[in-house]
Amino acid sequence: MTQFFEPAERLKQIPPYLFKEIDAKKAEVKARGVDIIDLGVGDPDLPTPAFIVEKMQAAVADPGTHRYPAYSGMKGFREAVARWYQKRFGVELDPETEVITLIGSKEGIAHLPLGINNPEDINLMTSPGYPVYQMGSLFAGAYSHMVPLLRENAFLPDFHDIDPLTARDAKAFFFNYPNNPTAAVADKEFFTRMVDFCREYQIIAVHDAAYTELAYDGYNPPSFLEVPGAREVGIEFHSLSKTYNMTGWRLGMAVGNKDVLAALGKIKSNIDSGAFDAIQLAGIAALDSDQSCVRENCAILQERRDILVGGLKKLGYDVEFPRATFYVWLAVPPGMTSMGFTTHLLEKAGIVTIPGMGLGAPGEGYVRLALTVPKERMQEALTRLEKVG
Numbered sequence: 107m108t109q110f111f112e113p114a115e116r117l118k119q120i121p122p123y124l125f126k127e128i129d130a131k132k133a134e135v136k137a138r139g140v141d142i143i144d145l146g147v148g149d150p151d152l153p154t155p156a157f158i159v160e161k162m163q164a165a166v167a168d169p170g171t172h173r174y175p176a177y178s179g180m181k182g183f184r185e186a187v188a189r190w191y192q193k194r195f196g197v198e199l200d201p202e203t204e205v206i207t208l209i210g211s212k213e214g215i216a217h218l219p220l221g222i223n224n225p226e227d228i229n230l231m232t233s234p235g236y237p238v239y240q241m242g243s244l245f246a247g248a249y250s251h252m253v254p255l256l257r258e259n260a261f262l263p264d265f266h267d268i269d270p271l272t273a274r275d276a277k278a279f280f281f282n283y284p285n286n287p288t289a290a291v292a293d294k295e296f297f298t299r300m301v302d303f304c305r306e307y308q309i310i311a312v313h314d315a316a317y318t319e320l321a322y323d324g325y326n327p328p329s330f331l332e333v334p335g336a337r338e339v340g341i342e343f344h345s346l347s348k349t350y351n352m353t354g355w356r357l358g359m360a361v362g363n364k365d366v367l368a369a370l371g372k373i374k375s376n377i378d379s380g381a382f383d384a385i386q387l388a389g390i391a392a393l394d395s396d397q398s399c400v401r402e403n404c405a406i407l408q409e410r411r412d413i414l415v416g417g418l419k420k421l422g423y424d425v426e427f428p429r430a431t432f433y434v435w436l437a438v439p440p441g442m443t444s445m446g447f448t449t450h451l452l453e454k455a456g457i458v459t460i461p462g463m464g465l466g467a468p469g470e471g472y473v474r475l476a477l478t479v480p481k482e483r484m485q486e487a488l489t490r491l492e493k494v495g
């Protein structure tokens with residue numbers, strides 16, 4: 107039967123879904139009764155800390171939270187974001203103009219191109235990467251130019267490798283450190299080079315900082331806004347999702363350049379009506395807390411990381427201990443593709459991973475594992491890997 111309507115052209119431009127085969131195989135393996143260990147999902151298995159849940163419970167019972175929220179976010183939440191940026195990064199923000207509340211950072215990332223791009227614009231973005239940079243650009247009619255993240259460059263973009271003609275035409279540059287999926291980190295020296303590059307070519311720098319709080323061995327990932335000139339050329343997206351295990355709550359923020367934020371805010375005020383005030387009140391409690399819940403969370407993730415990566419190394423795999431994020435970027439054995447290795451792990455060991463090429467062509471040669479299962483399951487995964495060889 108033919109469909110009674112033709113979906114919009116832009117939907118036809120969405121790249122083909124590459125995980126169909128893997129989804130089918132996963133269902134087939136599951137149907138065989140195999141106990142699947144899912145290292146594929148980038149979604150914390152641990153609950154939101156109790157004090158945040160309790161704050162929400164009280165806030166939701168207060169009729170004062172039941173009306174339309176303010177478009178750019180509750181003043182109290184924007185002030186809490188400014189306090190947190192000051193305490194965590196030493197970055198001063200004006201909560202009136204340099205902070206905006208988001209319904210999760212994905213929402214802001216997806217909507218930003220509607221506020222900054224004209225059809226046929228070019229946006230630069232690192233690859234492999236979070237697919238939303240590309241999808242948001244596509245929906246705004248802009249082209250995506252992928253900047254490869256390669257191991258020989260420590261998974262940082264090589265600015266010399268970007269064609270100056272492309273750079274001259276580019277409107278924005280999406281980048282993300284600590285990085286999903288490579289787990290690479292960036293220092294302030296790199297951020298300074300990004301500011302220089304964006305200033306030279308008049309490009310809006312768009313940093314996705316979702317993972318700055320998930321770091322190990324005492325490492326403190328910087329904010330892009332810590333470097334001089336950053337807020338003149340760009341903005342930073344952040345989120346409570348990974349920091350406080352709040353992915354389901356939908357709460358994030360964008361900070362930095364006020365003109366870019368105003369453009370995003372204008373789009374948002376015509377599309378959504380802001381994040382639920384009760385959620386923002388819970389967010390204030392999270393940001394204003396002593397952050398011991400974050401340290402406890404990282405300690406759990408670090409133990410899992412040590413078990414998984416230590417075990418993989420012992421088995422001879424080519425892999426590094428990530429300094430941040432809850433991802434492990436594992437090089438596939440020589441002679442295999444990322445898709446082939448993913449299928450192998452699923453069929454032979456009941457382990458789900460994400461093939462690197464599914465997150466962008468330069469991700470070929472790697473699979474992404476997530477530290478989002480308990481340590482006992484990590485051990486079990488290693489035992490199975492040892493058996494299948």
Ligand SMILES: *Cc1c(COP(=O)(O)O)cnc(C)c1O
Pocket residue numbers: 148209210211212213236282286314316344345346347348353356357358
């Ligand atoms: C998880 C994630 C986000 C955050 O998404 P929210 O919409 O805030 O839940 C943003 N960027 C990257 C790279 C992520 O992995």
